[in-house]
Amino acid sequence: MNMDPSKAKVPPMKDLTIDNITENTIRINSQSSDARLTYVLERLVTHMHDFARETRLSTKxxxxxxxxxxxxxxxxxxxxQEFILLSDILGLSLLVDSIDHPKPAHSTEGSVLGPFHSHEAEDMAHGDAMSHDPNGEPCLVICTIKDSHGNPIPDVKIDIWETDSSGHYDVQYADREGPDGRCVIRSDQDGNFWFKAIKPVPYPIPHDGPVGKLLEKLHRHPFRPAHMHFMFEKPGYDHLITALYVRGDPYETSDAVFGVKNSLLVDFHPADKMVAKEYDVAVGSAVLEHDFVLVSEKEASDLRAEKSRKALEALGRKVKLIEGLPVPDVD
Amino acid sequence: MNMDPSKAKVPPMKDLTIDNITENTIRINSQSSDARLTYVLERLVTHMHDFARETRLSTKxxxxxxxxxxxxxxxxxxxxQEFILLSDILGLSLLVDSIDHPKPAHSTEGSVLGPFHSHEAEDMAHGDAMSHDPNGEPCLVICTIKDSHGNPIPDVKIDIWETDSSGHYDVQYADREGPDGRCVIRSDQDGNFWFKAIKPVPYPIPHDGPVGKLLEKLHRHPFRPAHMHFMFEKPGYDHLITALYVRGDPYETSDAVFGVKNSLLVDFHPADKMVAKEYDVAVGSAVLEHDFVLVSEKEASDLRAEKSRKALEALGRKVKLIEGLPVPDVD
Known part of the structure; x- marks a missing residue:
């Protein structure tokens, strides 16, 4: 750490006021050689200070x-993870996902990760049951994964997680014995994967903490419509975090964390004899079929770069990309 | 908590994107009758989202x-209190104090509170010693408090706190027995107060935690120039949080928390015979004399309101003050 003030490349700082504190803070934060860090801190300090100036924020x-x-x-x-919850209810999580994972038309849209993904999910084979809640309504989920040209994508790592029938994730139980309601599965050679689960139910996000108190002050309900989380990973493809939402849920249009998209609404249909036999489920039991479309890393990064360029130009700054992330081009 | 979505006064929310998430988040946050809360959240969400859009913030x-x-x-x-420390090194604390406690010319300027004020300081009589560090260089501090018309203000409650000679506040010692290096004292009938202390030393803010790591990444040193904190309270007068800084400190122009102001720089002088006798100190020992000027609550609130009005008008919004704090006037 540079503790020698004589080596600081910043001008003397004294008598800082409402009007000059921002430029001076930015200047003292601009001594590292990490252009991205410098830029992110510049925007952070600018917006934080403007927020205080525009609200005339009081000390109290x-x-x-x-x-x-x-x-x-x-x-x-x-x-x-209450900070993720806070980011979720302020719309920041949805926004960051939209920025980082821009989607060309006809690819599967993203949705919020939420605070309940965990790395302790177990690998599962096709057809296995990921939920063992006896009170849940069983369902069969049959999916395909294709690229944007319609070709199946084999060997994609898929994380799937959902609540139990009471609306709680496994990690919310202090006395749980192991993971439940979550799994990792891989697509087969034809880009297919299928598994057994329970029909998702709507549930409130944890609202016994500070985020719940904030929602209450804002007269907002804490509910999320029924959904099942999916995360897709395969080298060469853009990381996809999304969820499927049960159409017609009472909270479909007022999700506490803004995750619902029309293209992610799904319907269950009853299993016919052929499906029942092929997948070993009861005739008439709930079936969900869905086709996912992943975009390649290149498609995503080209689109991201194009949008970054436009956003920084709108700020009146020439842009340079470092590891895909924009910084102002000062050369 | 309103958990009934049919009662929500907000339009259906679905398919939120980079371009419409902000207005929709603001709308769902606008259901309470607390106009100030609504306004603060509106600006918070706007700036947080603009920050993400302008940096193209990645998920990572x-x-x-x-x-x-x-x-x-x-x-x-x-x-x-690491969040106060974070606010301090980002210039937010200094800014909020400047906004909330605007100072007319010739009144004592404010400075940062810092994370080390504590409510366990003991009441002291004039002339008592607030620091018992045998390694500190003793000093005598003699002050007056006047209003902006030059009249002395009696019975002001004054909180004073400083580090020991090694640059640590009492609360930073796990094994401390009680408060030291801090006191509460009251001005006498002529607006005077005096006490014994030790000459302040420069010190690093706690930098073994996340804020220290951030400073390191930013190539910033964590030092504060030598100073002594003061806080003044009396009904009818604007709350004053300030500090006196020892002139010529190596960190005078690069304070890690931006607190230094020219008007708050002070010099020590050696006690002459008269002072030594009157205050029971050694001839030649260090003496600091300073005159503080408090502004009345009315002077401060008038100035605050005027500046609030201008700031909101600059945003293109008519303003209404609620308990002294601005909200847009939508009537």
Whole structure:
């Protein structure tokens, strides 16, 4: 750490005011050689300061915010991520996913990751049951994965997770014995995968903590419509985090975390004799079929770069991409 | 909590994108009758989303931020406030103080509160010693408090706190027995107060946590120039949080938390015989004399309202003040 003030390449800083604190903070934050870090901090400080100036934020309100953020941090644990929840209910999570994973027409849209993905899910074979909740309504899920040219994609790693029939993820139970309601599965040579689960139910996001109190102050309900999470990974393809939403859910148009998209709404239909026999399920039991379309890394990064360029040009700055992320081009 | 979606006064929300997520998040956050909360959230969401759009924030960077904020929250304790530290090094604390406590010419300027004020300081009589560090260089501090018309203000409650000679506040010692280096004192009938302390030394803010790591990444040193904190309270007067800075400190122009102002720089002089006798100190020992000027609540609130009005008008919004804080006037 450079602790020698004589080596600081910044001008003397004294008498900082409402009007000059921002440029000076940006200047003192611009000493590293990491152009991306410098740019991100520049925008962060600009927006944080403008927020305070435009609201005329009071010391009392600032202290409420300090205490709120502290409480959000303190309630986090190995199995609870309240900052992700906060980002989710403020629309930031959905926004970041949309920016980082732009989708060409006809590819599967993204949705929010949420705070309940876990890395302890077990590998499963096609046809296995990922949920063992006896109170859940059984369902069969049959999917395909294709690229944007319609070719099947084999050997994609798929993370799937959902709540039990009471609307809780496994990690929300202090006394759980192991993972349930989640699995990792791989697509076969024809880009297919299928598994048994339970029909998703709507549920409230955890609202016994600071984020729940904020929702209450804002007169917002904490519910998410019934959905099942999916995450797709394969080298050469853009990472896809999404979810399928049960059409007609009472919270379909007021999801607490803004995840619902028309293209992600799905319907269950009853299994006919052929499906029942092929997949070893009861005739008439619920079946969901869905086709996912992944975009290649190149398609995604080209689209991302194009949108980055436009966004920075709109800010009046020439852009340069470093590892795919924009920084102002000062040369 | 309103959990009935049929009662939500917001339009259906689905298919949210980079371009419409902000207005929709603002809309769902606008259901409470608290106009100030609605306005603060509107600006918060706007700036947070613009920040993500302008940086093209990646999912990976977002996750780094989530983990950083979580670590900041988790290191907080009864005696450590890392979020205040974060606000301090980003210039937000200085800015909020400047907004909330505008100062007319010739009144004492404010400075940052910092994370080390504590409510366990003991009441002290004039002339008492607030620091018992045998390694500190003793000093005598003699002050007056006047209003903006030059009249002395009696019975002001003054909180004073400083580090020991090694640059640590009492609360930073796990094994401390009680408060030291801090006190509460009251001005006498002529607006005077005086006490014994030690000459302040420069010190690094706590940099073994996430904020220290951020400073390191930014190639910033964590030092504050030598200073002594003061906080003034009396009904009818604007709350004043400030500090006096020792002129000529090596960190005078690069304070890690942006607190230094020319008007707050002070010099020590050696006690002459008269002072030595009157205050029971050694001839030649260090003396600091300073005159503070408090503004009345009315002066401060008038100035605050005027500046609020201008700031909101610059945003193109008519303003209404609720309990002194601005909200857009939509009537």
């Amino acid at each position: 309100e600032w202290m409420v915010a300090i205490q709120f953020l502290t409480a959000v941090g303190q309630i986090c644990s190995d199995v609870r | 960077e977002w996750m780094v931020a989530i983990q950083f904020l979580t670590a900041v929250g988790q290191i907080c304790s009864d005696v450590r």
